[in-house]
Structures are given as C-alpha cells and as structure tokens.
Amino acid sequence: MAGVRPGLGSAYEAALEGARSAVLTRLWRSLAFEPLPWVLGREHGTDSLRLLLAGGGRLEGPRPDPYATDAYVTEVRLDGRPYRQAARLVEALRVPHGAAGPLGAAFASFAAELDDSTASLALSRAGQPAGERAGPATGWEWEQRVVDGHPYHPNCRSRPGFSVAEQLAYAPEHGPLVRLGLVPVRARECLVSGEWPQELRDGDRVLVPVHPWQAEHVLKGEEVLPGAAAHPLMALRTLAPAAGGAHVKTALSTRLTSSVRDISAYSVETAAVVSAFAHALAERLDGRLHVTRTLGAATAYSPDLAAVLREPPEAYARAGEQVVAVAALAGSPLARSEQWRARFARLALSVCLRVLELGVALEAHGQNLLVVLAPDGTPLRLVYRDLADIRISPARLARHGLPVPPLSGRLVTDDETVLRRKAFGSLAAGALAATAGSAEAFGAALAAGLDGLAPTADSAALRGPLPVKALTLMRLSPGVPGDQWTELPAPPAGG
Template sequence: MYHSPTAEAEIAEELAAVRPGLLPRYTAELPGARAAVLTRLWRGLAHEPLPWVTGRLRGAHSLALRLADGRTLHGPHADPYATGGYVTAVRLDRERYDDPARLMSDLAVPHAAGLAIELGHSVASLALSRAGADHPKEWPEREWEWEQRVVDGHPFHPNCRSRPGFSVADQLAYGPEHRPVVGLGTVAVPAAECLVSGDWPEELRDSERLLLPVHPWQAAHVLKRPYDPWRPAHPLMALRTLALPDGPHVKTALSARLTSSVRDISAYSVGAAATLSAFATELAARTDGLLHMTRTLGAAAHSPDLAAVLRESPEAYAGPGERVLPVAALATTDLPDSPAWLAEFARLALTVGLRLLDLGVALEAHGQNLLVVLSADNSPLRLVYRDLADIRISPARLSGHGITPPALTGRLITDDVPTLRRKLFGSLVAGALAGTAGSGPALGAALRAALPDLPRTPDLTALCEGPLPTKALTLMRLSPDTPGDQWALLPNPLVLEPGA
C-alpha cells in the first residue's frame, strides 16, 4: 500500500541536504498542501463521471458518494468553482483521511496506485513551493515576476504541483515560484534535418547548422548530451517556457510529466506556427482593440525532444502606465474581492471569447494562456492571448463570416459545435474566470452582471442554459489508456445553489 508520507519524507531528506534552512517552513506547509490537493481531488470525485461512483447524495451539511463496491465516501459539499483548501478530511466508511494519496490508494480502483504516487508528489512539491515563496507585497513591474507569484499551480487539478523526475534541487533551480534565473543552452544540429517555421534568427544559426535552445534539465535527463551556454532566462508558469530579460519568450521541449501531460514540441505545432501566427494577427484585428495575440517569431524542431519556439512577449502590448499579467496571477491580488471589478473583467473576457467563437475560433483561454492589460487604476482594458497550439478553428463558421480559413489540417480544425464550445467554456469560464472568482457564488454573480452587455449569439444561450463543461482531470489521470480529453458537466454557475 502506498502512503504519501514517503514522498513527503523523501522531499524532506533532499531538502535537508541542499537547503536545510527551508526545512522548517516545508514541514509547516505540509498540512495545508494536503488540504489543497485533497480539495482538488474531492471536486473531481464529486463532479466527474467516474464509473465506480454509482450515486451522489446531498445532505443538509455534507455529500455522500456511493461506490460500486458498497463503500461510501463522506465529505463536505463540493463547490466545483471553489479554490483553496477547504476540504481538510473526508471519510471512507468510518475511516478518516486527510491525505489524498492514502485515500486514492485505499480506494483501490483501476489505476489508483499510479495516481496515488502522483498525488503524494503533488502534496510534497506544493509544500516545497509554498515554503520557498516569499514574494514582496508590492506589485511586480515585469510580466515574468507576476508568473512567479502563482505558487499553487493549476487551481483545480489534483496534480497541481506534481513534477515526477524533478529532484528538490531541480525544483529549486527551475520552478518559477522559486524565482531562479535559468541558464538556457543551445545544441547545434544540421539545418537540413530540422523543420523550421517563421524566421529563425541569425543569432541561432551557425553556417549549415541551427542552434536550438535547450532547457538544462532536458539536456541532462533526456538528451543526455552537452550543450553550449546561451542566455539567462526567467521560467514562466509553464516551466518549459522562459522569458529572456530583453527579448522574446522561449518555449523549450521538456519531456517531463507536468500536471497531466508529458511536454514536448510536436512537428505538427512547429509546422503550423507561422500560419497560425499570421491568422491570429488577422483575427485580433476583428476585436475592436480588445484582444492582442502574441506572434510566433520562429519555431524549429529536430525531434519532439529537441525543439523550440520563440514567441513575442506579452509586455509588447502594454502601453505607458499599463501592466500586463497572466489571469492566473489575479488571484494573488485583491482585485477579485471587488464584485464590480470581477464583473467588469468577466464582461471583457466573455465579450472577446464569444465574439471569436461566433467567428469560428475557440481559444484555450485558461489562466496561463490568457493575460489581462490593466490601466494605471487597475481597470481591465484588453486581453492578450498566447500559445496558439491548442485552439480550435471552424472553417464553416469562418467562411460564414467571409473569412478565409487558414491553410491547416489536423487536430486544430473542427466544425463540431460541442467541441468548439467545450474548448472555450471549459478553459475560460470553468477555468480562468472560476479560478479568479474563487467560488461558485462569486462566479455566478459576475456572470449575471456581465450578461446584459454580451454578444447575443447561440453560444451565449448555450452557456446560460446548459451545464458547464470542464475537463475531467481526475478521470483522465485514472484512464491512461483513453487518449484525448474527457469531460465533466458542472452545475451552471448562473443557477448554482450555495454549497452545490
């Protein structure tokens, strides 16, 4: 049987060796980290279509989940849009669990053992992240400093800080929440063996060879080859994407499982990069100045494990006196505490998202990809979107608006309406807006305040009248043999009952 204290003890042992001064804070953060991960797990158990949960019974003050083997899980009402760590313990029959990894292990459902290990690592890494976080109260000046404030990772994924394969030293050296400066390197490869899209800079060319930026962890653990030092950079929330101090963002291949997926850079995404970038520029011009999309400057791939994308910094779209920050970082400020501000932000985000969806493009607008430009008085002015690699494009909708679809095929292209709506609603409403609001009641209030000013489209009707789709993150981790995304339907936040 797996017990997460093993992961916690392993992290403690490594920490004692590499940074002993951080050990007391790490130990103090463990209970809160367990609650944070357990809260995310309980949300999945309460709302996702798990085949071994046969019934859900809501009582006056609690929720009971009947399992296929006859046992019953008891816990608090699960607000599907709440963040934080409000679930400190649940009961499986009569036994109390405050450790999400031990709970998953004892549930003993298919593939539970693997997820239990990941949950244990998520707890330990989250405690380490919180122990190392010591950010000043003043608001940052640079966009990458905002990224470092997002300590807890994904607001709803139980693997919010799972980084298997990363030692404590690796996390301290490369995790953005620890505020390191990472020395990127380059690996020289024959240009004839590379796929290139866009304009690959002269700085990264050497005669008949391309110099591909490489993350030092990737070079050591996957490529297992030396590299030449290149430039210092600041890691962003995505970990494998880093900001050069005076230039673009560099997306590197980093073949580690972070949250849900093993991250590499596919030939498909490299080949599509330039076409997508040109299309995005045309599309943004149709939003009356409410949206900018960062351009891909160049992309090159020798293999999925050795590839890089150079992308424009979102800071390019902040005017004098303005600041740009990822939506995920809004929760580190007091802005969402104001219902009026939250409604104004929801109005902006939904206006842009619904307008583009009506035109034929569904953004993957979660809190990492979506950024907001704030005025000097912190009013939300416009949005910036980055990373076009996972949007969905409808040629039929585009053509209906007189827009020539981009010359692309493959997974980005679909005319399936439920797929398009899931992409936007699941990332923007159940993701970015919910994570900013912090609870179902706050999210519902912001949506109701924004509704009168939103584009009256069939997509808006679907958003208001149906349940809200979201990725079934726990189910996906318990279904390793099922490819692609799986989905859950959440109670609509516009009609969500308190405690639902």
C-alpha cells in the first residue's frame, strides 16, 4: 500500500478494528448455526452462546442474531482465552484428527482467507471518500457503493491472488475504470450461444472479452487485444461498458467468497435457451418482473476463457426511474424505513413465490435481484439478472400447462427441497434479511410481505426456519461437491 497509495495508510489502520469485528461477526454466525461436525453442542444463555467442541474445548460469545448485518462481535473466548481476529481463532481451534490431512489444510487455507478478507475489507473502507456524497445517478454507481461485500460470508472480501494495486485498480468499491481485453479465438474452436455481435468478431475469429487480471495471471501467452473501458459492478468480474451497451460477465479464476468464478461450457451451451424461456415466463407476471436477456455467450471450451453478454437492467427503467441492485440499498435511507421494507417485501415475495409456483426457483440474492424505484423511492417492479444458477421444475411447469425447455443437467429438478432452498435461501434469508439488517426488522418485513398473499405450500414454508447455505461448512469440507445447507430460526413475526 505504501508503494501504490501511500495516502491510505492512516485510513487503513483506522479501519482495521471495524473490519476485524465485521469478519468475526460473520464467522460467529457460521459457528453458531451451521452443522459443523466438530461442534458437539450449543448452550444458550440470556445474552450469550457457548459451543461445546470435539476434544473438550469451549467457545463462548454473544447471543447471535442470524440476520444482523452490523458488526456486533468484537471478541469470543476459546477456553477462556479472548480472540478478536477470525483467522487467529480458526488457527487456534483444535479439531480432532484435523491437524494433518485435507481437513487441516482446509483450516489453514480458510484462516489465510479470513486474514485476506479482513485486510481487503479494511482497504475497501479506507478507500471511501470522506463526507456526504450525492445520490447515485446510475446503476453502476449504486453497485460501487457496496463496500463490505457479502453480508453474511466470513470471506466477504477475500480476493486471493489480488495485490493491493490490483484491488485498487479493479475492485468496484474503489471506483476504477477497467480496460477489458479481447482474446481472439478461431470460430471453429469456440462454442457460441445466442447472437454474438459483429464488433466482437474479426474475420473467422471470435473476440472473447477477458478481465485484465485473468489475462495477466491465467491466460499467459494468449494474444490479448485492447477492449472497451468499463465500470466493474459489485460482482467484480461483471462490468458495464462506459460507452453503454451490454454488460460483460467474464471468467475470473480465483476464489471470491466460496467459489472460483469461471464460466462453464454448460452455462454457455444453455444460455440462449434459458434466457428465452425465462423472458417468456416473466411476461406472465403482469409487468412486475423483468429478466435481462442473455444476448450472447462464448467459450473457447475452457472455463478460464469465456464470457457472457447481458442486457443492462436499465433497459427496463422508464423516465425518472432508477434500477438498483438490492444489495446496494442496505443501510440506505430507504431501507431504514419500515414502510418501505414492507412494500419491497410484498413486491419481492409476491413475484418470486408466483415464479416458484409456476416452476422456477430464482437465485434472487441482493446481487442478482434489482428493484425499479419511482422518483420518490417507491419500489415498483423487479429486474432479475444472471440465469446461470436458477432451478427449473418440469413437473411444476407441466401442472400449469407451460412448455418445458429442452434442458438437462443441474438446472433441472423437481425436488421440492432443492427448489425452496434455492428460492428462499437467496431471497428471504439473503436479500430481504440483509436489507432489513436484523432479525426483528426482517421478521416485520417478512410478515408484512406475506400478509394478504394467497396461502400455498411454498409460502407456508416461509413461516418456519429458513434455509441458508452453510458457507463455512462448505469451505471446510474438502472433496464435498455442491452446496451444503443449514436452517436459521424463523425471525420474530411482528418485529
């Protein structure tokens, strides 16, 4: 930092304590609620929680709020010894048979990522301008206001492989303008779905947009031509061209939060069919839901060299309206209003429950779900983007007389548990909870959102414990593919 941005040093030091608490709070939530096999029991006090660990250890901390987004954990005590840093706590945990082998390696790498998450979060906070800022005018400006990253993941800002200079140059919260690269690939060596634009072709070659970090660290030896300047969105690897037009989702082969952000050939192959299907389904929602079209997708038959072009969400805004990613609203004056939260919850639940009833579980977390705001901030409609991880139920579609798209693979399932986990873990326990910021506020918004909706088996499931991904368990489970889940207690139903 001293070499690339010396003026940030004092602000970074000032931000470290808060960043440590923010990451420790997220880790404590995971330890308190996830089915970690080495947590043998939990003893709840009035204002505290004690975890009984394999091997006889005792870990104590404050009473956890599973839906809180503010940092409230400054210290936990392992066998009486205080810990204020998440990484040091993970290093100190003594899991039987875990000191060596895959589990021990997973603990070590997780601890390193927690350190990285803490340092990166402090850097993100240190880089924010002082004083009040004018309200964002564009969607990408709203997204660059998301400083803290994932509201519940301990690796909320972990960016392994990114130097300080690269974070400042590419991370959205630092407000950079990023120059994309273009890798030429012979058309016969490239899989293309949808309509690939002429400006991204060069004779018999397809020009695949790449992130500059990917070009430097992963695609070594590839020819890289200069591409468009673009604003990074909160996903970091997805960018909005400064000159306008389609948003560009690039492959970025590093672990951000839980996953390596590449683009599979399956996602490219199915992109056009899924986009057309989802767009047609949205037309049944009386204008309350728009789905951004996937305009084109391409891969050089490698998850490290692929890109997706998406319709910008602003295409669905009328004069005077704004389209805002839900994650960007957390902590805003709008989200602090109980009335606004109730209106938004009613809109989001009515739409997503109807889509689920028809046969599609949207992964409507705060990054994928956007809301169209009237000039006075009233939530009017929803916009959903990124169809790569929805779930489609042929049985539900058939019950409603809807055509089943010609798809197979991971997107297709009739498993009710899978469908509800996908829908509720992202929307209810994700977007709505994070916007509300606490169990009490979330409970009030959820109750208001469900009030008056026609009861269904799906809506009834929202009144009980809520499914969420077991983020820390997944990170500490080497060799276990796919998502793992836990349940959070239902929030108090009236605030």
